Amino acid sequence: MREFIDTALVAVAGRDGTPLHLVFPQVFARNAAALRNVLSARGVEHRLCYAHKVNRSQAFVREACRLGIDIDIASAGELDSALGAGFPPTRIEATGPKGERFLRRLLAENVTINVDNRWELDRIIALAGHPAPILLRVSGFPGTAASRFGIPADEIDTLWPLLAANRDRVALRGLSFHLDTGEHRDRLRAVTTCLTLLESAWNAGLSPDVLDIGGGLRQVFTADPGAYDTYTRVLRTALLGDGRPLTWAGATFGYRVGDGSVHGIPVFHKYANTVPATAALAALLEAEIPGNHRSLAAILTDNLLQLWLEPGKAIADHAGITVAAVEFCKDLPDGTVLVNLDLSRDQVTPADQETLVDPLLVPAQPPPEHPAPLGVFLAGRLCLERDMISNRAVRLPFRPRPGDLLVFPNTAGYHSDLSAGTAAMHPLPRRLAVTRDRSTFTAGPDAGHRPAEEGPCAPTTTSPN
Template sequence: MPRSSVTATTDPVTGSPAWPIGTTIGPDGHVVVGGCDLTEIAREFGTPAYVYATDDVRARARAYVDALRGRGVEGEILYASKAAPFTALYRLMREEGLSVDVASGGELHMALIAGFEPDRVYMHGNNKSAAELRMAFDAGIGCVVVDSLEEIALADRLADREQDVLIRLTPGVEPSTHSYVRTGQIDSKFGFGIEGGQAEAAVTAVAASRNLRLAGFHAHLGSQVYELEPYVRAIELMADFCRPHRPRVMNVGGGLGIAYCNADSPPSIEAYVELKVDALRRCFDPLPRILLEPGRSLVGNAGVTIYTVGAVKEIPGVRTYVAVDGGMSDNLRPMLYGSRYEALIANRADRPATVTSAVAGKHCESGDILVRDVALADPRPGDLLATPATGAYGHAMANNYNGVPRPPIVFCSDGRADLVVRRETVEDLVARDV
């Protein structure tokens, strides 16, 4: 397995919020993540590849646990596994003492295979199938977050024992984030509105059920959120509705944003946890058990994607396109959300970045641009290009557009690189065909 043979030096990526904790550039100009030289990772595992600095993930998981514990409250940190669902990462989160939220039968299966105790699993989803609910009940999971009156009725019919549920609320608060990942507004496919009486109808339905027991309530405002004040408003609105029902559990979701670019400055994990806990403390006496559901903020900055540069196409007076061997099949976010990323030439990262470039994917879409305007160090065919902050919703949203196999995932720590998800092959692409 590849190991770093370099001594880190002071460099532009050290301390950057977009890159994994501890990322450096060695004296040979190579980027080092988790103690591993990315050029050696590329030689061993090929490109494109997702690379995770696992010490970064562990540090953020511990920051969440310590922040909650430090507020002197009873609660749990749940890994929102939709951000990056694969068994090695589930195992890591379990090792760090986290519980887990899953949003499908597939995620539930992976969490259980990875060793999560069923009572530490919370099941989400706005349209769970009967098969998914049966799977959850057969496994004996701890809690189901119900999202519609139809689901309440279905869950009651399928449950063969008393089952704890949380009712998902939509408090009518809209944080500043992309509309596609905003979920707490009144006009939402998720949850029960408080203002229109839907939430009260859900409470009545659970109370009338034979097998469901109301443990508490859940709300999630959205994802990639920087401003903290909307969380306070949402908790206050929820509390006014929830207090008469004396919840044992209040799950106030996740959503903390991360740095995708070096200039980004998201709130700290500690500030985020403190604000939510203190708002709940002001609103409830006695204080219910508090659940938080971070996903992106646990894994996003731990991940880096590496590519090999192919064509470098200069259009005089327009721009230079730097084409790589991946694109929207391994990172759909730029095309779906207009998301911004950094990039650098990882085998010459100590050189001046003087060529303003667009990093283009290999797919048959003009919109397949990973980074639209970034200064690179004289990009050449065969260079290794790296983009940070791809640990969340990269692998999770990967696809086989144009018949491109999905990349592998490599865990790096203390100079050791371990393959945890193999690269797909062209044989995999037809394995399900009949």
């Protein structure tokens, strides 16, 4: 990616314009292979599903199909995307909350349904004309924050008689969970609870053989986590009025200022994480399950259990960037410099978060002979005060000029697609897929990407039922 930025980006942006979301399917493939290697090395039978919701890229979906991994979808649109890329229904799993129209579609396609709540289960039983493959999503684990998703753990074993009585309508494949945290201890508690519930299901005469641990494997954004710690320390000092303000319009990022001190924790994404997804997965597989004295990997293999997981961010880690052009710079009376971009805030970061990864300034013309570093704030293109791409001062190596490019790293995992604004009729950023053959880069429309090697999927054309 660095090579592409250094050698090809300016030409691509000149040809296709900006803003751009650029995705790198070969990086995506490398990330998926690394996770599979962790599982295979420990002899764990598994099903790795790419969580489609992290990015709308068709190139990623086709790459996943070629690689032989499966896909996790959460809407009818994502189902169409998966089927259109060639995924057979047996390799598709549906998660998240589902209304009746979506449930009918899933049943018609015979997709595995990860059941979020009791209403969904009742509707599946009422609507299914054949044994529909399902998982039950479990929530409410001891010591874990409350979640709006899943069926409380203490209610799961009351469902065994219902499932046993409706074997002609539902086929229980296993239990699942998804935590809104990447903490190892929380995931281990959820695993322990689900293993106990699986044993209860076996004792009730059911035969589930899947433990689904969801996603939540984190990304590694920075090679220097110390810089993150330094920034938060200096930010706290600046919020107390010591030195030049570092934030726009007094933003505190979740800190509370009072009594001469700064309280609380910031609402930043986990940018300081240093544990790769592969290491986090390996640590879970090697962890000893409380009361069992064996590792999770050993329990899975000894009991012929499959491990399912639906990583999204981890497979998209460093597999995408977002590029915007500088439109103009503006000097405010207090000395603040605003750099206006042809991009909106929610096209590079979830609207409620602040991006802490510094963008890269790529000059579209020769850089100044005597560059002078400066701090600036990045402003978006919407006629809204809140459309500040950075509410923190960003340090650039020199004052950018109209046409220069800013590259936002590692945006493929949710950052570019969690919410894409269409206000003021601005078009969405174009999405291109970038591939490399030896030292030559090719950038073309994402929807037209075709993997170089044939895989187990052949793209097809489908339409909703």
